[in-house]
Amino acid sequence: MSDASITNFWAVHRIGDEARRPLFLNETLPLSASVPYRLTTRGVLGNDDVPLHYASTLEIVLYENVVGSVVCDGRHQHISGNTVVVVPPLLVHGGWVTGEMGAIHCLQISLESMRHYINIDNFLAENGLQLCNAPMIIPDYNDMRALMNVLFENDDNVFKRNIAILSIIEIIARHIAPSHGGVERLSSTKEELRALISWTHEHHSSRITLDAAAAVVGFSKHYFCKWFKQQTGLNYIQYVKRVRIYSASKLLMMGKPVYAAGYESGFENMSYFIKCFKEIRGCTPRHFVDSLRR
Secondary structure, three states: OOHHHHOOOEEEEEOOOOOOOOOOOOOOOOOOOOOOEEEEEEEOOOEEEEEEEOOOOEEEEEEEEEEEEEEEOOEEEEEEEEEEEEEOOOOOEEEEEEOOOOEEEEEEEOHHHHOOOOOHHHHHHOOOOOHHHOOOEEOOHHHHHHHHHHHHHOOOOHHHHHHHHHHHHHHHHOOOOOOOOOOOOOOHHHHHHHHHHHHHHHHOOOOOOHHHHHHHHOOOHHHHHHHHHHHHOOOHHHHHHHHHHHHHHHHHHOOOOHHHHHHHOOOOOHHHHHHHHHHHHOOOHHHHHHHHOO
Protein backbone atom coordinates (compact mmCIF):
# COMPACT_ATOMS: atom_id res chain seq x y z
CA MET A 1 0.00 0.00 0.00
CA SER A 2 1.40 3.38 -0.94
CA ASP A 3 1.66 6.33 1.43
CA ALA A 4 -1.01 8.06 -0.66
CA SER A 5 -3.56 5.40 0.32
CA ILE A 6 -3.31 6.32 4.02
CA THR A 7 -2.84 10.09 3.69
CA ASN A 8 -6.34 10.80 5.00
CA PHE A 9 -5.89 8.28 7.80
CA TRP A 10 -2.69 9.75 9.20
CA ALA A 11 -1.44 13.27 9.70
CA VAL A 12 1.87 13.45 11.53
CA HIS A 13 4.04 16.37 12.57
CA ARG A 14 7.50 15.80 14.04
CA ILE A 15 9.62 18.90 14.49
CA GLY A 16 12.58 18.80 12.12
CA ASP A 17 11.47 15.59 10.40
CA GLU A 18 8.01 15.61 8.87
CA ALA A 19 8.90 13.11 6.15
CA ARG A 20 8.88 10.07 8.44
CA ARG A 21 5.38 8.84 9.18
CA PRO A 22 4.67 6.22 11.85
CA LEU A 23 2.05 3.70 10.79
CA PHE A 24 0.33 3.37 14.14
CA LEU A 25 -0.45 5.44 17.20
CA ASN A 26 2.27 4.30 19.57
CA GLU A 27 4.98 3.30 17.07
CA THR A 28 8.32 4.53 18.36
CA LEU A 29 10.31 7.04 16.34
CA PRO A 30 13.37 8.73 17.85
CA LEU A 31 12.94 12.02 19.68
CA SER A 32 15.73 14.51 20.35
CA ALA A 33 16.33 18.14 21.35
CA SER A 34 15.46 19.19 17.79
CA VAL A 35 12.51 16.75 17.70
CA PRO A 36 11.12 16.89 21.26
CA TYR A 37 7.55 15.81 20.55
CA ARG A 38 5.41 13.83 18.14
CA LEU A 39 1.85 14.79 17.25
CA THR A 40 -0.41 12.38 15.37
CA THR A 41 -4.04 12.46 14.39
CA ARG A 42 -6.07 9.75 12.73
CA GLY A 43 -9.58 8.64 12.02
CA VAL A 44 -11.23 5.75 13.85
CA LEU A 45 -12.09 2.92 11.49
CA GLY A 46 -14.89 0.99 13.17
CA ASN A 47 -13.47 -0.69 16.28
CA ASP A 48 -10.10 0.78 17.21
CA ASP A 49 -7.85 -1.17 19.53
CA VAL A 50 -4.50 -0.09 20.99
CA PRO A 51 -3.29 -2.92 23.27
CA LEU A 52 -1.57 -2.24 26.57
CA HIS A 53 1.87 -0.70 26.13
CA TYR A 54 4.12 1.89 27.77
CA ALA A 55 6.54 4.57 26.64
CA SER A 56 9.12 6.93 28.10
CA THR A 57 7.15 9.95 26.87
CA LEU A 58 4.32 11.93 28.41
CA GLU A 59 1.22 11.24 26.30
CA ILE A 60 -1.88 13.39 25.97
CA VAL A 61 -4.53 11.54 23.98
CA LEU A 62 -7.66 13.27 22.69
CA TYR A 63 -10.50 10.90 21.82
CA GLU A 64 -13.03 12.63 19.56
CA ASN A 65 -16.61 11.38 19.01
CA VAL A 66 -15.95 7.84 20.22
CA VAL A 67 -17.32 5.41 22.79
CA GLY A 68 -15.21 2.83 24.59
CA SER A 69 -12.81 2.18 27.44
CA VAL A 70 -9.31 3.27 28.39
CA VAL A 71 -6.98 1.82 30.99
CA CYS A 72 -3.94 3.43 32.57
CA ASP A 73 -1.88 2.10 35.46
CA GLY A 74 -4.61 -0.36 36.41
CA ARG A 75 -7.39 2.27 36.34
CA HIS A 76 -10.28 1.64 33.95
CA GLN A 77 -12.59 4.33 32.60
CA HIS A 78 -15.53 4.29 30.19
CA ILE A 79 -15.41 7.23 27.77
CA SER A 80 -17.83 8.76 25.30
CA GLY A 81 -17.88 11.86 23.12
CA ASN A 82 -14.73 13.99 23.46
CA THR A 83 -12.23 12.98 26.15
CA VAL A 84 -8.70 13.99 27.22
CA VAL A 85 -6.53 11.19 28.64
CA VAL A 86 -3.21 12.00 30.33
CA VAL A 87 -0.56 9.26 30.53
CA PRO A 88 2.63 10.04 32.51
CA PRO A 89 5.86 8.35 31.36
CA LEU A 90 6.30 4.59 31.85
CA LEU A 91 2.70 3.83 32.83
CA VAL A 92 1.07 0.87 31.10
CA HIS A 93 -1.98 2.00 29.16
CA GLY A 94 -4.27 1.17 26.24
CA GLY A 95 -7.66 1.91 24.73
CA TRP A 96 -10.56 0.22 22.96
CA VAL A 97 -13.02 2.52 21.22
CA THR A 98 -15.50 2.69 18.37
CA GLY A 99 -16.97 5.57 16.37
CA GLU A 100 -17.41 5.80 12.61
CA MET A 101 -16.95 9.60 12.64
CA GLY A 102 -14.37 9.62 15.42
CA ALA A 103 -10.70 10.53 15.61
CA ILE A 104 -7.73 10.11 17.93
CA HIS A 105 -5.16 12.86 18.45
CA CYS A 106 -2.02 11.91 20.37
CA LEU A 107 0.74 14.21 21.60
CA GLN A 108 3.88 12.46 22.88
CA ILE A 109 6.41 14.69 24.66
CA SER A 110 9.92 13.64 25.59
CA LEU A 111 10.51 15.45 28.87
CA GLU A 112 14.22 14.66 28.61
CA SER A 113 14.50 16.18 25.13
CA MET A 114 12.42 19.20 26.18
CA ARG A 115 15.09 20.04 28.79
CA HIS A 116 17.11 21.53 25.91
CA TYR A 117 14.57 24.38 26.14
CA ILE A 118 12.67 24.01 29.43
CA ASN A 119 12.59 21.62 32.38
CA ILE A 120 8.94 20.72 32.80
CA ASP A 121 9.56 18.78 36.04
CA ASN A 122 11.00 21.95 37.61
CA PHE A 123 7.96 24.00 36.58
CA LEU A 124 5.71 21.49 38.35
CA ALA A 125 7.99 21.10 41.37
CA GLU A 126 7.82 24.88 42.01
CA ASN A 127 4.17 24.29 42.89
CA GLY A 128 4.71 21.02 44.76
CA LEU A 129 3.36 18.95 41.86
CA GLN A 130 4.49 15.72 40.22
CA LEU A 131 3.39 14.54 36.81
CA CYS A 132 2.96 10.99 38.09
CA ASN A 133 0.01 12.26 40.18
CA ALA A 134 -1.92 13.59 37.16
CA PRO A 135 -5.49 12.27 36.84
CA MET A 136 -6.13 9.92 33.95
CA ILE A 137 -8.93 12.07 32.50
CA ILE A 138 -9.22 15.86 32.53
CA PRO A 139 -12.14 17.94 31.17
CA ASP A 140 -10.28 20.47 29.00
CA TYR A 141 -10.89 19.00 25.54
CA ASN A 142 -11.49 22.26 23.63
CA ASP A 143 -8.42 24.00 25.09
CA MET A 144 -6.19 20.99 24.43
CA ARG A 145 -7.49 20.64 20.89
CA ALA A 146 -6.80 24.31 20.19
CA LEU A 147 -3.24 24.02 21.52
CA MET A 148 -2.56 20.93 19.42
CA ASN A 149 -3.68 22.95 16.41
CA VAL A 150 -1.12 25.59 17.39
CA LEU A 151 1.57 22.90 17.37
CA PHE A 152 0.47 21.70 13.93
CA GLU A 153 0.51 25.21 12.53
CA ASN A 154 3.80 26.36 14.09
CA ASP A 155 6.09 23.40 13.61
CA ASP A 156 8.90 25.72 12.48
CA ASN A 157 8.52 28.32 15.26
CA VAL A 158 10.42 27.32 18.41
CA PHE A 159 8.88 30.14 20.46
CA LYS A 160 5.24 29.39 19.66
CA ARG A 161 5.59 25.63 19.97
CA ASN A 162 7.27 25.86 23.41
CA ILE A 163 4.63 28.32 24.61
CA ALA A 164 1.99 25.83 23.46
CA ILE A 165 3.73 22.96 25.26
CA LEU A 166 3.92 24.97 28.50
CA SER A 167 0.24 25.89 28.14
CA ILE A 168 -0.62 22.20 27.79
CA ILE A 169 1.40 21.37 30.91
CA GLU A 170 -0.28 24.23 32.79
CA ILE A 171 -3.71 22.80 31.95
CA ILE A 172 -2.67 19.39 33.28
CA ALA A 173 -1.16 21.01 36.39
CA ARG A 174 -4.53 22.52 37.33
CA HIS A 175 -5.80 19.00 38.03
CA ILE A 176 -2.79 17.57 39.92
CA ALA A 177 -3.08 17.36 43.70
CA PRO A 178 -0.01 18.71 45.55
CA SER A 179 2.47 16.08 46.68
CA HIS A 180 3.80 16.12 50.24
CA GLY A 181 6.28 13.27 49.93
CA GLY A 182 9.29 12.38 47.85
CA VAL A 183 9.28 11.37 44.21
CA GLU A 184 7.18 8.26 43.69
CA ARG A 185 9.14 5.18 42.72
CA LEU A 186 7.78 2.50 40.42
CA SER A 187 6.54 -0.42 42.51
CA SER A 188 7.80 -3.92 41.75
CA THR A 189 4.32 -4.72 40.38
CA LYS A 190 4.61 -1.95 37.81
CA GLU A 191 8.09 -3.06 36.85
CA GLU A 192 6.91 -6.65 36.45
CA LEU A 193 3.97 -5.58 34.29
CA ARG A 194 6.23 -3.47 32.08
CA ALA A 195 8.64 -6.40 31.68
CA LEU A 196 5.76 -8.69 30.70
CA ILE A 197 4.33 -6.15 28.23
CA SER A 198 7.74 -5.80 26.55
CA TRP A 199 8.25 -9.56 26.43
CA THR A 200 4.80 -10.12 24.93
CA HIS A 201 5.34 -7.55 22.18
CA GLU A 202 8.72 -9.12 21.39
CA HIS A 203 7.39 -12.68 21.22
CA HIS A 204 3.83 -12.25 19.94
CA SER A 205 4.68 -13.74 16.53
CA SER A 206 5.82 -16.98 18.19
CA ARG A 207 3.90 -19.52 20.22
CA ILE A 208 3.22 -18.12 23.71
CA THR A 209 2.14 -20.25 26.66
CA LEU A 210 0.88 -19.21 30.07
CA ASP A 211 3.77 -21.07 31.66
CA ALA A 212 6.32 -19.08 29.64
CA ALA A 213 4.58 -15.76 30.36
CA ALA A 214 4.35 -16.55 34.09
CA ALA A 215 8.05 -17.36 34.15
CA VAL A 216 8.87 -13.84 32.87
CA VAL A 217 7.58 -12.35 36.13
CA GLY A 218 8.44 -15.34 38.32
CA PHE A 219 4.88 -16.35 39.25
CA SER A 220 3.07 -19.66 39.20
CA LYS A 221 0.64 -20.00 36.31
CA HIS A 222 -2.40 -19.87 38.61
CA TYR A 223 -1.25 -16.72 40.43
CA PHE A 224 -0.10 -15.13 37.17
CA CYS A 225 -3.58 -15.39 35.62
CA LYS A 226 -5.21 -13.76 38.66
CA TRP A 227 -2.50 -11.07 38.88
CA PHE A 228 -2.70 -10.08 35.21
CA LYS A 229 -6.50 -9.86 35.26
CA GLN A 230 -6.34 -7.73 38.41
CA GLN A 231 -3.77 -5.37 36.88
CA THR A 232 -5.32 -4.96 33.43
CA GLY A 233 -8.93 -6.10 33.42
CA LEU A 234 -8.09 -8.68 30.73
CA ASN A 235 -7.05 -12.28 30.86
CA TYR A 236 -3.60 -12.79 29.37
CA ILE A 237 -4.71 -14.88 26.40
CA GLN A 238 -7.15 -12.13 25.39
CA TYR A 239 -4.33 -9.62 25.64
CA VAL A 240 -2.01 -11.66 23.40
CA LYS A 241 -4.81 -11.90 20.85
CA ARG A 242 -5.21 -8.11 20.86
CA VAL A 243 -1.46 -7.60 20.43
CA ARG A 244 -1.46 -9.97 17.45
CA ILE A 245 -4.42 -8.27 15.79
CA TYR A 246 -2.78 -4.91 16.38
CA SER A 247 0.39 -6.21 14.71
CA ALA A 248 -1.60 -7.66 11.81
CA SER A 249 -3.36 -4.31 11.32
CA LYS A 250 -0.01 -2.55 10.99
CA LEU A 251 1.19 -5.12 8.47
CA LEU A 252 -2.00 -4.77 6.43
CA MET A 253 -1.50 -1.00 6.38
CA MET A 254 2.00 -1.60 5.03
CA GLY A 255 0.56 -3.60 2.13
CA LYS A 256 1.05 -7.16 3.37
CA PRO A 257 -1.42 -9.76 2.03
CA VAL A 258 -3.97 -11.01 4.54
CA TYR A 259 -2.40 -14.46 4.93
CA ALA A 260 1.08 -12.96 5.47
CA ALA A 261 -0.18 -10.40 8.02
CA GLY A 262 -1.87 -13.17 9.99
CA TYR A 263 1.02 -15.60 9.87
CA GLU A 264 3.67 -13.00 10.74
CA SER A 265 1.57 -11.87 13.71
CA GLY A 266 1.42 -15.32 15.26
CA PHE A 267 -1.73 -16.86 13.76
CA GLU A 268 -1.16 -20.30 12.27
CA ASN A 269 -4.79 -20.79 11.21
CA MET A 270 -6.24 -18.25 8.76
CA SER A 271 -9.86 -18.96 9.66
CA TYR A 272 -9.08 -18.28 13.31
CA PHE A 273 -7.15 -15.13 12.36
CA ILE A 274 -10.10 -13.74 10.41
CA LYS A 275 -12.47 -14.65 13.26
CA CYS A 276 -10.28 -12.87 15.83
CA PHE A 277 -9.78 -9.85 13.56
CA LYS A 278 -13.54 -9.46 13.11
CA GLU A 279 -14.11 -9.91 16.85
CA ILE A 280 -11.66 -7.14 17.77
CA ARG A 281 -11.78 -4.77 14.77
CA GLY A 282 -15.44 -5.30 13.90
CA CYS A 283 -14.67 -6.19 10.30
CA THR A 284 -12.69 -8.69 8.25
CA PRO A 285 -9.05 -7.99 7.32
CA ARG A 286 -10.10 -7.43 3.71
CA HIS A 287 -12.72 -4.87 4.70
CA PHE A 288 -10.15 -3.15 6.93
CA VAL A 289 -7.78 -2.78 3.96
CA ASP A 290 -10.60 -1.54 1.72
CA SER A 291 -11.61 1.09 4.30
CA LEU A 292 -8.04 2.51 4.26
CA ARG A 293 -8.27 3.11 0.52
CA ARG A 294 -11.48 5.12 0.62
